[in-house]
Amino acid sequence: MDSISKTKLFYFQDMLTLQSKSSFISQFQGEDNRSALILESTIFHPQGGGQPSDIGFISNEESDFKFIVDDVRSKDGVVFHYGCFDSSSGGEPELEKGQEVCLFVDEKRRILNSRLHSAGHLLDTCMQNVGLGNLEPTKGYHFSDGPFVEYKGIIPQNELQSKQKELELEANALISRGGKVLVAVLPYDEASELCGGSLPDYISKSSTPRVVKMGNSPGCPCGGTHVSDIREIKNLKVPFEEKNPESTRNKFKDAQLFFKMEFSSFMHGGVKPWENDSIVAYALLTGFLYQFPYISSRTLAMTLRAINANLINKLLQVTIYKRELPTVAVGQERKYMQLVET
Numbered sequence: 001m002d003s004i005s006k007t008k009l010f011y012f013q014d015m016l017t018l019q020s021k022s023s024f025i026s027q028f029q030g031e032d033n034r035s036a037l038i039l040e041s042t043i044f045h046p047q048g049g050g051q052p053s054d055i056g057f058i059s060n061e062e063s064d065f066k067f068i069v070d071d072v073r074s075k076d077g078v079v080f081h082y083g084c085f086d087s088s089s090g091g092e093p094e095l096e097k098g099q100e101v102c103l104f105v106d107e108k109r110r111i112l113n114s115r116l117h118s119a120g121h122l123l124d125t126c127m128q129n130v131g132l133g134n135l136e137p138t139k140g141y142h143f144s145d146g147p148f149v150e151y152k153g154i155i156p157q158n159e160l161q162s163k164q165k166e167l168e169l170e171a172n173a174l175i176s177r178g179g180k181v182l183v184a185v186l187p188y189d190e191a192s193e194l195c196g197g198s199l200p201d202y203i204s205k206s207s208t209p210r211v212v213k214m215g216n217s218p219g220c221p222c223g224g225t226h227v228s229d230i231r232e233i234k235n236l237k238v239p240f241e242e243k244n245p246e247s248t249r250n251k252f253k254d255a256q257l258f259f260k261m262e263f264s265s266f267m268h269g270g271v272k273p274w275e276n277d278s279i280v281a282y283a284l285l286t287g288f289l290y291q292f293p294y295i296s297s298r299t300l301a302m303t304l305r306a307i308n309a310n311l312i313n314k315l316l317q318v319t320i321y322k323r324e325l326p327t328v329a330v331g332q333e334r335k336y337m338q339l340v341e342t
Helices: 107-129 157-177 188-194 255-264 277-291 297-306 309-315
Strands: 019-029 035-039 056-060 065-075 078-085 100-105 136-141 148-152 181-185 210-214 240-244 247-251 318-320 339-341
Touching (some): 107 136, 107 148, 107 210, 157 240, 188 210
Antiparallel strands (some): 019 035, 056 100, 065 078, 181 210, 318 339
């Protein structure tokens, strides 16, 4: 691995490009028997910084192969695109180093990830604006199965409800007002100035940090993807959850709007969604996961059987992706689940 150069991260400068070309470097087989492609450059965002990875596929016009990317990770600056070759496109080809490949990032997934990540940054600004700037942000979780930002500090019990209301009003006021989101890789001194005059100690003074700045608010170092304008976040709900006496976690929920986005994606060609059994089944399942976001895959399977899973499967084939996530407040591992029409 030492002989492989670091992967060039094109999304660092341009987060809107979802199709690109790169050069194949090598194929890697992990200890878990997952295959991964290593490329000279990538537009795929790897999982990290509290944000899930992009998904999509990699192909080549000449050899007519298709590599389905279902996970992306980065180690020591090298990006691994994990997945498998689509058997319907001819199976696994013989790829040569330097061979040109085409990259395609799933647009819907990227947009959702970017909105959730930007919502977390906006929440930091709102905390300052409503007088909670004394609470220290300690963790951000920008996955769709219950995103949150965790803060260390104490809010008096008699102020929780009023502060929650203030946060939601402030967040949605800023969203309605809008504002450009600046993302730039800068020399250390310029980055520090854009972030209010200082940067975290873990950032080397010889580095060129990547900074994200939401509207007129101070920037902060970040390697994730974001919206272009604050308006694109669209809506925020901010319930409080007490982790322990010294920590408050804010979950920013956008599940209702996410449900509308998923549902509207089927509304094309003049088809009325309520007249299509597949759409109705998809909506029911999506709504079920919205109501029970922390349900395990085993419980979900049992529930589907109880409501006539055979009928559901006839209406719509559903794949449940499970991934281990970082330990959360309750000290337990959760499963990440996503419904995908196959």
